[in-house]
């Protein structure tokens with residue numbers, strides 16, 4: 068899969084792209100990342116890309132010319148009619164595992180990293196296919212969100228994680244939070260690993276993990292339970308916990 072990232076600060080991607088899993092995925096050719104400096108497409112004398120907002124007000128706006136030239140250059144290179152053009156902005160659709168899985172089905176993705184107060188609305192209207200937000204907070208630019216999207220999408224591609232990676236079991240893909248994980252030593256500063264995990268009873272371990280996924284989700288993200296596919300066994304566990312809670316004497 069190929070990612071083209073349009074940015075004024077390509078150096079912001081150096082860390083994420085040259086470390087760990089993404090580094091290896093690039094070396095193996097499973098992903099290719101092309102960093103495009105939007106400034107290279109500015110046609111004015113001082114190579115500026117921002118201008119003052121019509122209507123007045125503080126800050127600057129990223130103008131349409133350089134950005135449009137950069138997008139057209141990238142999209143034109145692949146001649147793909149369906150090329151998705153992503154804009155990272157707080158007004159976008161909330162990023163999720165489901166959206167990452169959808170994006171992982173594409174051959175190419177173009178990500179636009181906005182700066183200043185934002186990009187000229189006409190570019191958004193005519194060139195952008197998907198506006199994506201990684202959360203309800205405002206960053207200084209779209210670079211960190213773009214790195215988040217590349218990371219979440221890349222790890223879903225075949226050959227990026229070890230073969231042990233089974234996405235079925237994973238948090239959010241099943242709409243449940245992960246169960247607690249432990250490794251050696253069995254005792255650490257007086258804290259023991261739950262006995263069942265040392266027992267070798269695979270069925271008991273499976274049940275313990277499922278139970279703790281459910282309990283964690285109920286305690287921390289009850290909203291996720293609505294979309295979760297719950298088995299009869301899951302429902303029995305939740306029913307029991309909720310009954311115990313209901314019978315607490317809080318007076």
Ligand code: 4GY
Nearest residue numbers: 155156181185200201206208212
């Ligand atoms: N949150 N999710 C986000 C962001 C920075 C002004 C447009 C976010 O996705 N992007 O905060 N982006 C803004 C800064 C220009 C991008």
